[in-house]
Amino acid sequence: MIARDLWIDFNDVDATAHVSSLLSHARPGVAVRVGGILFVGDDEGNRCRAQVVGIASGVVDLALEGSTFEAADDSQVSKLHV
Amino acid sequence: MPLPLRKGYRPPDDALVVRGGRQVNGDLQKAAELCEAKHGVLGVSAFVAEVDDVASLVDLVPEALRHEFLGVSSVGQVRQHFDLLPSFHAPHYTIVLPDLDPGTFAILRTVLTIEPNPRFRGKPKFPRRGTKGR
Numbered sequence: 485m486i487a488r489d490l491w492i493d494f495n496d497v498d499a500t501a502h503v504s505s506l507l508s509h510a511r512p513g514v515a516v517r518v519g520g521i522l523f524v525g526d527d528e529g530n531r532c533r534a535q536v537v538g539i540a541s542g543v544v545d546l547a548l549e550g551s552t553f554e555a556a557d558d559s560q561v562s563k564l565h566v
Numbered sequence: 567m568p569l570p571l572r573k574g575y576r577p578p579d580d581a582l583v584v585r586g587g588r589q590v591n592g593d594l595q596k597a598a599e600l601c602e603a604k605h606g607v608l609g610v611s612a613f614v615a616e617v618d619d620v621a622s623l624v625d626l627v628p629e630a631l632r633h634e635f636l637g638v639s640s641v642g643q644v645r646q647h648f649d650l651l652p653s654f655h656a657p658h659y660t661i662v663l664p665d666l667d668p669g670t671f672a673i674l675r676t677v678l679t680i681e682p683n684p685r686f687r688g689k690p691k692f693p694r695r696g697t698k699g700r
Contacts, residue, residue, distance in 0.1 A: 493597040495586045495611040497629050506603055509596050527592035530633060543604055555634050555686070 486531070489514045489522040490544065494530060501548045503534075508542065516544055524548070529556030569605035569660060572652040577614050579642030583650075584623050585612040585661070586633035589678055594671045598663050609651070609660040610674075614641060621684040626657050634686045637678025647673050 491509040505524065510516050518536050524546060525531035533552040538545035587593055597610040613631065615623045620638055624631045644650050649662040663670055 491593075491596050493593060493600065493611065494632055495597070495613075495630050496600075497632075499627075499629055501629060504600065504604060506596075506600055509600070526587065527590050527596075528587055528633070530587075543600075550629070553632060555632075 486523050487511065488525045488531065490516065490524045490534075490546075491526060492524045492532075492534070492546065494526060494532075497548060501550050502537070503546050503548060505544045505546065506542055507539070507544055510544075522546070530554070531556075567605060569601075569607045569609075569651065569653050572654075572656065575652065575656075577616060577641045579640060579645070581614055581616045581641045582620065582623050583612055583614050583639040583641055583644050583659070583678075584620060584631060585610065585637045585678055586631045586683075587637065588633075588635050588680055589637045589671070589675050591668055591671050594663075594674065595666050598666060601660065607651070607660060607662060608664070608666070609662045612637075612644075612650075612659050612661050613657045614650070614652075614659045615657045619684075620681065623657065624683065624685045628685065631683065631685070634683055635680050636683050637675075638681050639678050643677050647677055 489511050490505050492503050492505050497503045520536045522534055524534045531554045533549045534546040537547050598608045601609045613627055617623050651660045653660040
């Protein structure tokens with residue numbers, strides 16, 4: 485599985501496939517810049533590709549590429565610490 | 567921007583509440599941090615509707631509830647522990663958390679029963695860009 489660049493909450497994805505995150509929720513060392521493509525996802529292991537469409541005051545706005553969504557696999561889920 | 571709130575409708579205690587995912591601490595903490603940074607409220611997204619079953623609620627917001635598992639509850643159960651704010655566009659609500667303590671997350675997990683998503687397909691499709699949404 486490809487490492488996650490930036491955390492998102494899929495519950496926050498709107499009907500136009502846009503979602504926000506925080507710069508502080510990016511993997512250390514990841515370059516978050518407008519126009520860049522990132523692998524985003526949650527701590528369960530759900531993943532998706534997304535393009536950065538805006539950054540302001542530490543908030544990152546993203547447009548998800550929905551066809552790239554991959555649900556968490558069982559091996560990832562088994563590592564979760566609630 | 568303050569959290570956009572809707573007025574005029576208070577869902578009954580038996581209305582369904584759904585939040586996508588297994589509600590692990592890391593996701594709950596980061597979701598609450600994001601909500602506080604954007605809207606000044608420590609909270610997490612959920613969806614509420616007076617529908618007969620979970621599948622009917624997922625059908626209202628398929629782009630947001632794509633998880634294999636969902637946290638499911640009722641308005642009455644959630645309100646026993648947390649404030650529930652009608653936010654953005656229906657059926658979106660915000661469950662307000664008092665703090666980021668793991669004990670608070672544990673209480674939320676006792677409220678949200680984890681169930682398989684009846685609409686889970688592994689790789690769901692987004693609606694086309696430009697469709698109207700919240």
